[in-house]
Amino acid sequence: MSATIANDHLWLHFTRHAGLDPADIPVIVRGEGAYVWDADGKRYLDGLAGLFAVQVGHGRAELAEAAARQTGKLAYFPLWSHAHPTAIELAERLAAAAPGDLNRVFFTVSGGESVETAWKLAKQYFRLTGKPGKHKVISRSLAYHGTSQGALSITGIPAAKQDFEPLVPSTIRVPNTNFYRAPEHGDDEKAFGRWAADRIAQAIEFEGPDTVAAVFLEPVQNTGGCFVPPPGYFERVREICDTYDVLLVSDEVICAFGRLGHDFGAERYGYLPDMITTAKGLTSGYAPLGAVLIGDRLAEPFQHGDATFMHGSTYGGHPVSCAVALANLDLIEREGLLDHVRRTESVFKSTLDKLRDLPIVGDVRGAGFFYGIELVKDKETRETFTPEESERVLRGHVSAALFDAGLYCRADDRAEPVIQLAPPLICDRPQFEEMEQILRDALTSAWSLL
Numbered sequence: 001m002s003a004t005i006a007n008d009h010l011w012l013h014f015t016r017h018a019g020l021d022p023a024d025i026p027v028i029v030r031g032e033g034a035y036v037w038d039a040d041g042k043r044y045l046d047g048l049a050g051l052f053a054v055q056v057g058h059g060r061a062e063l064a065e066a067a068a069r070q071t072g073k074l075a076y077f078p079l080w081s082h083a084h085p086t087a088i089e090l091a092e093r094l095a096a097a098a099p100g101d102l103n104r105v106f107f108t109v110s111g112g113e114s115v116e117t118a119w120k121l122a123k124q125y126f127r128l129t130g131k132p133g134k135h136k137v138i139s140r141s142l143a144y145h146g147t148s149q150g151a152l153s154i155t156g157i158p159a160a161k162q163d164f165e166p167l168v169p170s171t172i173r174v175p176n177t178n179f180y181r182a183p184e185h186g187d188d189e190k191a192f193g194r195w196a197a198d199r200i201a202q203a204i205e206f207e208g209p210d211t212v213a214a215v216f217l218e219p220v221q222n223t224g225g226c227f228v229p230p231p232g233y234f235e236r237v238r239e240i241c242d243t244y245d246v247l248l249v250s251d252e253v254i255c256a257f258g259r260l261g262h263d264f265g266a267e268r269y270g271y272l273p274d275m276i277t278t279a280k281g282l283t284s285g286y287a288p289l290g291a292v293l294i295g296d297r298l299a300e301p302f303q304h305g306d307a308t309f310m311h312g313s314t315y316g317g318h319p320v321s322c323a324v325a326l327a328n329l330d331l332i333e334r335e336g337l338l339d340h341v342r343r344t345e346s347v348f349k350s351t352l353d354k355l356r357d358l359p360i361v362g363d364v365r366g367a368g369f370f371y372g373i374e375l376v377k378d379k380e381t382r383e384t385f386t387p388e389e390s391e392r393v394l395r396g397h398v399s400a401a402l403f404d405a406g407l408y409c410r411a412d413d414r415a416e417p418v419i420q421l422a423p424p425l426i427c428d429r430p431q432f433e434e435m436e437q438i439l440r441d442a443l444t445s446a447w448s449l450l
């Protein structure tokens with residue numbers, strides 16, 4: 001499998017191709033458990049579960065067999081005015097697992113499409129219920145919600161958007177919950193949470209409550225490095241959403257299916273959203289599938305007269321993907337992976353916390369099997385890197401050093417530089433220690449370059 005051909009014909013996602021040495025393009029050919037192998041036979045610990053997806057680990061024959069069985073029986077049929085058994089069964093299963101009355105499922109193909117779907121549904125819901133002006137969306141600074149033009153408009157990363165403006169209008173950003181970068185709140189996380197949640201109320205007031213349809217929030221925000229919600233944050237957000245009749249959408253494309261030790265992240269933090277958007281871990285990445293979970297109140301106006309949600313896609317709820325999802329949920333249940341994450345997350349966290357003795361490690365934060373390690377130039381002042389240092393040390397050294405040492409994870413400098421870890425949920429102490437050791441070596445050598 002030639003990396004040269006990859007460079008000639010295959011356009012990699014989010015990748016700077018100029019100056020890319022074809023020999024530097026890793027070609028991953030095989031996976032088993034928590035590990036993947038490249039074309040040269042070198043092994044890597046998959047510290048990112050592919051891309052926050054492979055909950056049950058690689059190479060699980062049961063999922064391949066479920067796909068093969070379904071392909072032999074009914075390889076494809078759409079959900080346009082028809083149903084098929086695996087979609088029916090999966091919808092029922094998700095409805096049973098979801099919090100509160102989220103008991104209707106609209107299938108998509110990806111996380112971004114789930115976000116698009118939820119925004120369109122929110123708009124039409126308000127049209128059907130006599131509030132047609134409510135169409136805007138509030139989301140948080142740096143939050144990633146997808147790349148299609150609607151989802152990208154909701155995304156809060158300016159660098160990901162600037163070349164595609166004008167995007168879909170009507171999205172507004174509020175602060176995220178980066179407590180490490182909120183020194184004015186001292187160590188009062190609760191007050192910080194209240195402040196951050198109240199920014200949503202303020203944005204609704206500024207825009208006009210009659211114009212705002214929804215707030216999109218991740219339970220734990222990925223971009224920026226695993227910003228967990230401060231105590232009381234979601235309780236206050238729910239209150240604000242109820243006050244202004246604004247829908248709360250929990251974007252759980254990463255945080256569902258065990259990533260935080262629960263079926264859904266909303267359960268962990270004790271809030272009830274109006275919709276959940278999800279994808280990735282639903283099939284452990286073995287087949288593309290996304291889903292939007294919708295509560296009774298939102299579904300109700302679509303049950304009368306000629307109301308139709310004019311939305312869908314050819315492959316949304318693909319029978320093979322749904323069969324894989326069912327087998328994946330069986331595996332998660334049979335192997336007790338939610339319980340495993342809840343039991344071992346403190347071991348994972350405390351293993352990563354050991355890195356705090358390094359001068360370059362400013363913060364280690366996250367929950368479940370989902371952590372971000374923020375790198376700093378000065379621990380005391382929390383000073384971050386200049387763009388030149390970030391380019392030289394993070395992009396030029398850390399990413400390569402980690403990969404060379406056999407750890408696949410992500411060094412992300414879209415905000416302050418962080419290393420993101422979200423391994424398969426089957427990982428345990430040996431993998432946590434392997435990650436810590438490889439990170440320790442790479443970050444120690446990075447420090448010497450500063």
Ligand code: PLP
Pocket residue numbers: 110111112113115144145146147218222251252253254279280
């Ligand atoms: N929403 C969140 C929170 C995500 O993390 C992602 C992708 O990582 C998306 C949406 C987009 O999902 P996809 O890449 O499947 O379109």
